[in-house]
Amino acid sequence: MTELGIEKLHEMLINGEVTSADLIKESLAKSHALNKTCNAFVTIIDDAKPSEVTADLLSGIPYGIKDNYSTKDILSTGSSNTLKDYVPFFDATAVLNLKKHGAVGVNKTAMDEFGMGGTGTTAHTGIIRNPWDPSRMCAGSSSGSAAAVAAGVYPYALGSDTGDSIRKPAAFCGIVGYKPTYGMISRYGLFPFASSLDHCGVLTRSVKDAAIVVDAMKGIDKHDQTSWDSSNIHLYDSLDGQVKGKKLFYIKEIVDLSNYPDASNELKRHLEIFKETIQKLEDIGVSVSAVSVDPELLNAIPSVYVCLSCAEATSNMSNLTGIIFGPRGKGDNVMDLMKDHRTHGFSPLIKRRFVIGSYILQKENQERYFVNAARVRRLIVDKMKELFTQYDGLILPVSTGVAPYIDGSKDELNSDNTAVLEEHLQIGNFGGFPSITIPNGFIDNLPVGVNITGNCYDDANILNIAYALEATMPYQGQIAGGQNE
């Protein structure tokens, strides 16, 4: 049952065809099975209690929580050894909101350590594998959430997105990944990576489910000053599929095959699928235009992201000293004690990012790197906002194709793999834009995705376009290893 969508499960719960306890039991069983093949979870909450079924769509239905959300009385590690035994005494606001809607958390999903990776290979519990092909990665950092939703463990799981951490795994796992406008969902209780770029969001198997879940997660929060009042936005109710006359654009420089002289067959096919998707949109009355954006600006995206995210991360994670929480380090004095905790707690990838962040923030380097990165961020955002005055949204293919193999992957910064095609989703984080990835095809039996990003506060419009596009394709609700291709 758990492979069904929220509306359907709700209907069955209301009709008494299934109980909340049944769903939880099934979800837990699938969790244990998936953990064997894909290593998707840090914690499986075996004693999860069913909740009362009410008129609320989410009531009684199990879901997954990324392990960087603080969950009261439940281990929350951020997939890091620095918090390997940390049991919070408070719920993240988003989790608390879902609890109020009767949602039942059944597991904590594994992720790249503190969200600082894009492969799912840096969790302290080991490599997270793609349910479509366990020799491949899920991308990251919401890897466990993506794997679990794709495998049908439950209809949705929470993710977080600082660069593309919801939207890329969604593409590689053939599901929907949505991060709403910055501040629509409170970040209180989300372990920070880079505060100005961090977003809460969700991974689902349909646009409708994404709308239902974010409706429940969102809301202004007195604990998060960057949150805002969205009580007049009703995402689920706004889905009508009426998109005639809507206007999207894509960035020519990113999509044109001619820019990739050494393109693999996979990339060629990926871009073809993208063109087919555009055709589908035009068929339902959405115009899609090619827009040119200064390549210099586009090529700056990855380095701007590295500068800002590493700098903020260095500072954000300075609370991890092993003094108040986390395993106490060894040492003769308090400084050595903190050093020991951090040296043994963090993976090499994270330490590398801290060194970069620290370097960027140094007095003598700040202007050159940090301040300039912030300026370029502003230029990119301004350019997008200017385009959003003419268009409802930006549409682009996600990544260069399908999920890569785990062997041989190295999640390192400055690897050669910094093509704009891989990194453009970061635009959505720079501007705090609502952004959604949906599956749009298969290459060699592996899913690929397409992303739509719109202007701040225009979530309902963006979701509605994605919803209409989804309806033109057969991938809604698909399960890894299912019958769709």
Place this chain on the structure above:
Amino acid sequence: MSKYKAVIGLEMHCELKSNAKVFSSARNSYSEIANSNVVAVDMAFPGTLPVVNVECVRKALMMSMVLNCKQPEYMYFDRKNYYYPDLPKGYQITQMHDPVGVDGHITIECDGYDKEVLIHDIHLEEDAASLDHLYDVSLIDYNRAGVPLLELVTEPCLNSAEEAVAFLETMRRIYQYCDVSEADTKKGQIRCDVNVSIMDSDAKELGTKVEIKNINSFGNVYDAIIYEINRQSELKDAGRYNEVVQETRRFDEESGTTIHMRSKVDAIDYKYFVEPNLPKYKITQSWLEEIRKSIPTLPRERKNKYITEFGLSEYDANIIVKEKDYADYFEECVSLGMDAKTAANWLTVQIIAYLSKHDLTLKEFYLKPRFLKELIDEQVKGTISSKQAKEIFYKSLEDNKEPKSYISKDMAQITDRGELEKIITTILNNNQAQITEYKNGKTNLFDYFVGQVMKETRGKANPVITKEILKDKLDN
């Protein structure tokens, strides 16, 4: 005294009074019980976020105005990053780029002369936790973590330890007057860093600056400056001024000396950047106006008014403005219609002595201005003598009862001229010998006659009228 000119700059940290901590909802109040005023944010549990306390911003802006600073257009904060066990987040939220006030100035009084002190900036930040180092273990108390602090930085424009302390005293008093802080050094609410350098009095360039950090009383600020001026002067005298290096020292209370902590090359790079969790927000003109209107009259203006309008001596005025409670009490007395000098006299003599003897504050003092007025009115009317007034004052405080209840008919003065004349005539008739002596030049016998009248009336004769009648009868 050194032959060199001293140049001193101050950094004054003062804990603000507020309903909650500056970025969390925990109580901001001094507590003996460790870790009792703490919420998740104060201990930087993962995922917690700061939320600005508007009351603290308001108070900071008020001080910015009092110091004649420029206020920024937008309010935002910066992170100051460093590792220390008393700093749970690994950074302090402070203001570096755009503090609540810059480029200010304030006139202070020091030893009878006025001095303009230039203010570099004033900014709002959070305090760290407090550490208690025991023999083989250190304890952390997070009660203080996140307590609002105002840090005020002067230009290097003070020239003596006296000026430095006069400035600190002035500011302490202003904080109290504006009700932004208790400004109690005993509770550790004020801490200072002091920069000291010396130079030849005709020199153009400043000497080498030495910083003394974390001094917790004004007395120690004074001693540290004196010590540092002497230390630097002696080295300069001995031709060893190159041994004065830019460094951070601390003041050792026991020895009364300053001790090297770290040199400039060890200075920490705090890697400041804008706090992303607290969005910038515009400080509106109307809000600033509202704050400006709520600034109470400050001690310096009050003192001038007391001298020029109310005719108080500078001495009395100084005593009264020393504490806002005194000044408020005094002004209430005057507004009730009491004679200013009489009110000042009662306040500066009886009341303050009583408070100090009983270790009370004026807020806890029973005799509110309206009660004092009752008492003094009776004395002015002549119903009671000044001696009686004092007696009633103490009785009233002892029993916490209105002075009125002690002023009975029985104790009323004899002010009736006819009645007094009768008594005096009898007395004079019985003292013929003394009258003769008096008339022969022994004029100090006048007091003897007054004494006789008082004896006869058990002290109730109105002394003024008594003296008038006596003079009249004896001299004619």
